[in-house]
Amino acid sequence: xxxxxxxxxxxxxxxxxxxxxxxxxxxxxxxxxxxxxxxxxxxxxxxxxxxxxxxxxxxxxxxxxxxxxxxxxxxxxxxxxxxxxxxxxxxxxxxxxxxxxxxxxxxxxxxxxxxxxxxxxxxxxxxxxx
Numbered sequence: 001x002x003x004x005x006x007x008x009x010x011x012x013x014x015x016x017x018x019x020x021x022x023x024x025x026x027x028x029x030x031x032x033x034x035x036x037x038x039x040x041x042x043x044x045x046x047x048x049x050x051x052x053x054x055x056x057x058x059x060x061x062x063x064x065x066x067x068x069x070x071x072x073x074x075x076x077x078x079x080x081x082x083x084x085x086x087x088x089x090x091x092x093x094x095x096x097x098x099x100x101x102x103x104x105x106x107x108x109x110x111x112x113x114x115x116x117x118x119x120x121x122x123x124x125x126x127x128x129x130x
Contacts, residue, residue: 052073
């Protein structure tokens with residue numbers, strides 16, 4: 001009586017499937033967890049309130065010191081806002097220069113198409129920020 005000899009293709013298939021299973025389990029075991037948090041972001045005002053409250057509690061600030069901390073926080077926020085605005089204007093200026101240089105190398109027909117291209121991209125960026 002003849003013994004049944006499974007074809008080599010069956011062995012190859014089993015090796016492939018076992019490799020896939022081991023790979024999937026290895027990925028599941030060794031993949032790091034995501035760093036994203038589902039916790040809602042707190043507003044800057046809420047962060048500041050918590051910061052001042054914790055400072056007051058842990059450092060035992062007096063009422064006068066709390067007022068000075070708030071004044072320092074106000075001054076710092078103003079300086080950050082001013083620097084952020086200066087940076088924004090510098091970036092806009094660089095972007096405008098780039099666009100002018102691009103327009104300079106284009107033909108009049110291409111400039112029309114470029115302006116439409118820019119308008120479409122600007123609209124997509126604006127929609128993505130919302």
